[in-house]
């Protein structure tokens with residue numbers, strides 16, 4: 338996509354150029370860290386939807402150069418697109434909605450868990466807001482699914498979110514897994530943009546929860562039999578049968594005279610059926626009176642008067 342002159346004037350765009358960040362988005366993660374102290378105690382991190390890599394740069398600089406010895410730090414960056422290498426960052430080129438990508442990330446951690454997962458994922462925006470919001474929400478859920486496989490209890494998850502009309506549904510899904518969920522808008526995120534970031538702290542899945550990639554929206558292999566899920570993995574929605582047992586059974590046929598003590602009295606519907614404009618034409622056709630192409634003009638009028646319409 339071409340860069341507009343507005344982008345060039347943007348202070349964060351200029352600062353990114355001056356400080357050597359690959360994208361102005363770097364400042365979003367830096368400002369989120371200033372507010373939430375995200376990098377405290379973090380030596381293993383996953384950057385989902387990482388290209389061109391400014392968030393991975395932030396992680397690499399902050400964790401490897403500032404906090405830990407570089408060999409203690411593990412950063413895994415994933416994106417559909419390839420990106421130029423970064424010191425200490427392992428790259429995976431893949432789709433985060435695919436089980437195979439999740440498995441590859443897990444393999445890189447060799448049985449250890451990550452302290453932090455970040456996701457700045459965004460689809461190619463179509464301009465159709467409902468579609469864009471839906472796809473973004475699916476990316477977020479894919480990132481959450483991967484997070485449940487790799488994040489340590491107590492760890493944090495940060496993800497881009499579009500504050501559309503269904504955002505509260507996403508918040509409640511995130512709240513199942515994190516004790517604190519905050520929606521944050523860093524100064525470097527344009528006011529005109531619908532984007533914000535959910536900062537989900539203290540990963541604490543429901544007791545007994547076993548991570549799975551069973552969301553059928555995320556991958557087309559339905560490899561989980563939903564009826565086999567147990568414990569907190571199986572969401573039971575209460576089933577409530579409403580209505581008194583003496584109420585009418587909708588599968589039975591009843592005589593018109595329901596009350597044997599009273600004679601049946603016909604009551605017309607309170608609102609009679611409408612008379613649609615095509616009703617005349619239907620009736621004419623039924624009676625084979627609809628004017629044919631070669632009928633002389635006035636045939637329709639004759640037909641109507643024949644029907645007394």
Ligand code: SAM
Pocket residue numbers: 359360362363385386387388389390391392393415416417418431432433434457458459460461476
């Ligand atoms: N955080 C990045 C940075 O600071 O450089 C910028 C990320 S950019 C806004 C969004 C990225 O999401 C794009 O690089 C795109 O390729 C990636 N993306 C979108 N859908 C994806 C998917 N299904 N799997 C992996 N990456 C995806």
